[in-house]
Amino acid sequence: MTTENVVEVRQLRRSYGEFEAVRGIDFDIRRGETFALLGPNGAGKSTTIEILEGYRRRTSGEVRVLGVDPAHGGLDWKARLGIVLQSTGETGTATVREQLRHFAGLYPHPRDVEEVIAAVGLEEKANTRISKLSGGQQRRVDVALGIVGRPELLFLDEPTTGFDPEARRRFWELIRGLRDEGTSILLTTHYLDEAQQLADRGGIIAGGELMALGPIDELGGADARIPIVRWLDRGVLREERTHQPGALVARLAAAGEPERLEVVRPSLEDIYLSLVGESAAEQLEGSIA
Numbered sequence: 593m594t595t596e597n598v599v600e601v602r603q604l605r606r607s608y609g610e611f612e613a614v615r616g617i618d619f620d621i622r623r624g625e626t627f628a629l630l631g632p633n634g635a636g637k638s639t640t641i642e643i644l645e646g647y648r649r650r651t652s653g654e655v656r657v658l659g660v661d662p663a664h665g666g667l668d669w670k671a672r673l674g675i676v677l678q679s680t681g682e683t684g685t686a687t688v689r690e691q692l693r694h695f696a697g698l699y700p701h702p703r704d705v706e707e708v709i710a711a712v713g714l715e716e717k718a719n720t721r722i723s724k725l726s727g728g729q730q731r732r733v734d735v736a737l738g739i740v741g742r743p744e745l746l747f748l749d750e751p752t753t754g755f756d757p758e759a760r761r762r763f764w765e766l767i768r769g770l771r772d773e774g775t776s777i778l779l780t781t782h783y784l785d786e787a788q789q790l791a792d793r794g795g796i797i798a799g800g801e802l803m804a805l806g807p808i809d810e811l812g813g814a815d816a817r818i819p820i821v822r823w824l825d826r827g828v829l830r831e832e833r834t835h836q837p838g839a840l841v842a843r844l845a846a847a848g849e850p851e852r853l854e855v856v857r858p859s860l861e862d863i864y865l866s867l868v869g870e871s872a873a874e875q876l877e878g879s880i881a
């Protein structure tokens with residue numbers, strides 16, 4: 593393991609009985625980067641993350657997190673991680689401030705509790721019992737608990753589910769701030785705009801296999817991002833992919849104003865859907881064969 597990588601995963605596999613949920617995946621997370629693990633429901637994201645966190649055993653493969661095999665990670669190692677699980681269901685009678693103070697006390701170099709409360713926008717709810725908060729506010733408490741220990745590596749499993757749009761934007765600012773301080777982050781999300789906004793690199797997992805891996809702006813390969821020009825040609829919808837959409841549009845326009853003309857630059861969502869769609873089709877063929 594190099595000091596450049598906070599996570600190294602080689603040929604990771606995990607079966608539940610006969611069913612293989614993770615099928616030999618490889619990826620690294622570099623120190624200081626935000627890495628997004630993307631994929632549909634049941635793809636194997638949580639299984640992978642829980643193995644990295646030390647909560648779940650792997651069936652085979654090699655894993656290092658901060659240089660340690662998570663299957664044998666001790667308390668010192670755990671204290672260097674921040675973990676925001678998919679759902680924690682905080683129900684206790686403690687207030688936001690009490691709960692954060694309690695957790696801060698468990699770490700050797702915690703962040704200032706008041707700063708954390710402000711960072712997640714819960715100043716007005718600091719003295720409110722967590723059980724009395726709205727779903728989105730409880731989720732902010734989960735995030736606050738994940739960062740209060742000043743983790744080197746932060747796991748965020750669908751952190752903004754239930755956030756309103758403004759809270760999501762504030763959360764993005766918070767994550768960018770943590771990244772600027774040097775925190776390495778593993779994020780899973782179903783919001784592809786969130787991945788595009790926050791991640792440096794990412795992987796798309798489907799059916800337990802990695803379909804794509806790389807810088808977030810290059811996932812799916814360069815060809816997947818070639819702009820598409822669409823227009824109606826005598827009642828027939830035409831489309832052409834070109835690196836020079838302007839030149840094509842000018843050519844079309846020279847023969848008269850093209851009907852229903854549009855230039856589309858494939859988004860991360862378009863690329864994701866085509867990769868995940870291919871995987872689903874292959875699985876379907878496999879199950880029919």
Ligand SMILES: Nc1ncnc2c1ncn2[C@@H]1O[C@H](COP(=O)(O)OP(=O)(O)OP(=O)(O)O)[C@@H](O)[C@H]1O
Pocket residue numbers: 608613631632633634635636637638639640
């Ligand atoms: N304890 C378990 N026993 C049996 N099968 C399981 C278990 N946990 C997960 N699975 C199966 O493994 C597959 C991967 O699940 P996982 O929770 O890792 O997916 P995910 O990508 O995190 O999905 P989501 O986006 O819905 O959270 C699913 O088909 C799931 O049904």
